[in-house]
Amino acid sequence: MPLLFFGLATFVLTYPVSLHLQDAVLDPADPMLNAWILAWDAHILPRDPLSLYHANDFYPYSNTLAYSEALLGQGLVAIPLIWLTHNPILAVNVVWLASFILSGVGMYALVYHFTRRRGAALVAGMIFAFNPFRFAHLFHIQILSAQWISFTFLFLDRLVKQRRWSDWAWFVIFFNLQVLSCYYYALFIIVSVMALLLGYWLLDRRRFDRRLLLRLLTFAALTAALQIPLSLPYFTVAESMNFERSVGDAVGGGADLTDFITAPPANWLYGALSAGLRDEGWWEHVTFPGLCALVLAVVGATWGRGRKSALRAPTALYLLLAGITLTLSLGPALRLGERTIFSPLPYRLLFDYAPGFQAVRQPARFHAFTMVGLSVLAGVGVAAVGDRLRNLRWARGVPLALACLIAAENLALPLPFTHAPLADQIPPVYHWLAEQPGDGPVLELPILMDVGAVESPRLYYSTFHWKRLVNGYGGFFPPTYAYFLFFDREFPNQPYRWILGLGVRYVLLHRWQYDAQELQRIDARLVEFHDRLRLVADFGEDQVFEVIQPATGLSNRPLSAFSWSGKVALLGYAIEPPVARPGETVEISLFWQNRAPVATNYTVFVHLAGDDGALMAQHDGQPASGERPTSTWRRDEVIVDVHTVLISEETTAGMYEARVGMYELQTMERLPVLEGDGMIHGDFLPLGRLYVVEN
Structure with missing residues (x-):
């Protein structure tokens, strides 16, 4: 029943895109980017899985898939679908729809686990699957893919209370599925699980015996063994390319107080009311939970903490989760519009000391986890209302009425879309x-x-x-x-x-x-x-x-198949001008790319040699006129190294071959040039020819 209910709700609330899954995209930017990512995953994994992160974009850099999400969690559904249909647009849309359905089902399962009330679980699922935050991120499939959070928390609760290995296994599976679906959420779910474990410990320290600690440590070890190899490219890229956010970026990406009353522009009810609050990049600043969710969560938090309530523990846990994640969603500073009210906030500790958070631009996305807490509290609130009204005939219809009210509160129909060209329609x-x-x-x-x-x-x-x-x-x-x-x-x-x-x-x-x-x-x-x-x-x-x-x-081609001792590659070169006269100078631009750390400062030589190998002219020097010694090169960095070679007045007309190499100045020993298979090509690399004509 929950699967059918949330499937129907998704079909209606995503109309008319739900009728055009084969070729519809909400926006030409992120949805088509995600289609490419999933197509790349499907293309490379069966051919060369170790090259997963070396995607075909941003040549000549490596690990370029780590500039975005790898979407491996979504790939479990999308990749087989791409193999079957050869249509990445269909695959990304199926994953997109599934995120709504499974988000609702997951929250339904979590709240039913606590309350044993189907109506309460249904309403909580509607709040989590359909809220302004999610509708603001309709084109961000990684942000929508929050469905595994609820399943993770469900089996964490079962694990803490019952310590069964079967619950441990499901906890491991769903946690890692969520990590593989969105690396923002990977960082955030670690913080959230730690917050919940703190809550469990505060509620009953006796639960944390050797059996539970063994299972938690085993979970951490297994997850680390799986995720560290998959996340290393992200840390490699961040270090080599200096891809980090500043504190100012994190401040701007945090939710300011007006964001909590801001709705997407297409929202029928609140869109026009909050128009004055939206600015450029508004979709990152919608953290309004919806009035129904907020009212029901307040009811749940109030009733659930009562002495006679059987739901005191989950109420306390998810009130703690909502409070912590809401605070973190503010970023490093509390702001009202452009004005900073207070700084620093706790998020600054994560930014300064927690690995990975230096790459986070939008702390406001913590709001997805705040919505988990509010959805559970709202479910408790619906259970409380149900208890008060249980003697009335129409009480059973209250949850369905609330679910319809939540759907109406989030209506943004019709969703705009454009048609993406398929194989026979591309330019x-x-x-x-x-x-x-x-x-x-x-x-x-x-x-x-x-x-x-x-x-x-x-x-x-x-x-x-x-x-x-x-x-x-x-x-x-x-x-x-x-x-x-x-x-x-x-x-x-x-x-x-x-x-x-x-x-x-x-x-x-x-x-x-x-x-x-x-x-x-x-x-x-x-x-x-x-x-x-x-x-x-x-x-x-x-x-x-x-x-x-x-x-x-x-035809021009990369020379990167050759390398100097496997550490430095030459991408290409330019000889300007290609024809010179005696007494003139020629600029030879070398485009180096570093592949591994270089401890020694090598000298680059550029020779111009005749057909007999005799040296006609040369220039030796540190790269980039000494400003970029090889020991300062970062991995993957492209270095433009210009050498000015003087053609002497005595030079005879003819063709001269340009040669390039490296040597250590103290020993004069040249670095070997290696071919792609590791065989030694020589101690220099021949380039093209310079033509010298008579004056």
């Missing part, structure tokens, strides 16, 4: 890409400030070709992407050196995303680059340019 340029050999890399232009709406569809389209993209979208952005964002409008002049240096093979120019004046300027500049950016496919509004390396006359 033909991506079918063309799928037919090309190799894995790119590909740069798609323009890069616009509305990053999510622009890049998420490109990521989704990449599921049809799986080429590596310089583009991407996530919670963080790497430096090279920021460079192209800044210089996008200067294409191809300013970005060309970086396009060469990163080893980009194709540039996709989406003409329809430029205005007419910008296109005129770009077309005029492209004429000058006709021999370096070769038009290889023209689909009208979408054009593909193949990048030509002037030093070889061949």
Whole structure:
């Protein structure tokens, strides 16, 4: 019955999206990003599971899936569905709908466990599954995927009280499912479980005997063994790319007091009333629980703490949980609008000392756990009302009436959506890409400030070709992407050196995303680059340019298959100008990428050699003119290292090969250049050729 009830409620309250699961997306940004993530999981896990986090976005960086959620919990349903239907949009929508249904069922099970009242459990499930916070995050599948929280707390209660290994097993399963569904909630559920354990200990310390402690320690050890390997890429990326939030970010992402009376704009009842409180990014600042939930929770908290109440323990536990998580949702400071009332709050301790919280931008998302506490208290409140009205004929209809009232309070129909193109509807340029050999890399232009709406569809389209993209979208952005964002409008002049240096093979120019004046300027500049950016496919509004390396006359390609002692790779290079005269200087830009810590400060040499191997010119020096010694390079960091080589007046006309390598200055010993299989290639890497012509 609960499954059918919440299924029907979900179908109605998500209309008309619930009728268009095959191709509907609420927004072109996050839903299409999530479709790409789930498609990547389905693509890579059966082929190379150890490369899960090395997704095809944000080339040339590694562990780029860790810039977002991996959605492995959602993948348990979505991945088989993608294998079966080849439709990631359908998969993400099925997971989206299931989050509402299972959130309701989970809370129903938790409250029924405490109250043994189906009506109370039904109302609590409606509050948790359908509330303003969830409707504000309709396009965030990871935030909606809170269904395993209630199941986790249910079996935690059973474990504490009965100490059975079967309850321990379900507690482990549901806890880890929740961790794998959302890493925000992974951090928050650890805090919440600790808060509940504190509550159990305060209520009855005798429960914490050796049997229970053994089970809790075993749970912690097993969970750590499973989750640490899966979370390491997140910590690796945070350290290597310096992806951390500031205290100011956490303050801005905390709930201010006005957020607790703010509803989504589409809400029929409260949307217009709270319009003046919503600002940019309003969806992160909706922590209004709904009046029905609030009133019922107050009734439950009041009645449940009474001396004669049989529900004193769960009331105290979930009042404690609601209080702690509400306080933490405020972030490091108590604010009213732009004004700080008090600082610091307890969240500052988590930010300063708890691993992982430095990456949290939105402490307000703790509100999901506050809603767990309020939903349980509301269930207790409905049970209290039921006891008072049990002698009345119509008392049995009260829970259903309350459930309908909660649904009406959260109506936001019809949900707006757009149709996502399926395989036979995607732009033909991506079918063309799928037919090309190799894995790119590909740069798609323009890069616009509305990053999510622009890049998420490109990521989704990449599921049809799986080429590596310089583009991407996530919670963080790497430096090279920021460079192209800044210089996008200067294409191809300013970005060309970086396009060469990163080893980009194709540039996709989406003409329809430029205005007419910008296109005129770009077309005029492209004429000058006709021999370096070769038009290889023209689909009208979408054009593909193949990048030509002037030093070889061949298609540009990454050189990252080679490395110096397995620690440093050369992505690519640019020789400017490719033709020089005696007495002139040539700039050779090397684009290094660090793969492992380097303890020694190596010297880079750039040689220009004739066909007989004789040295014509050279430049030796520390990278980036000594400003970036190799010992300072962070993992995955891209270093642009420019060497200016003087062509002497005595140089004869001809072709000269550029060679690059590294050596230790004190010993003059060169680092070996290794091929991808670990075989030694030599002690230098030959690049392209420089042409010297007579004066």
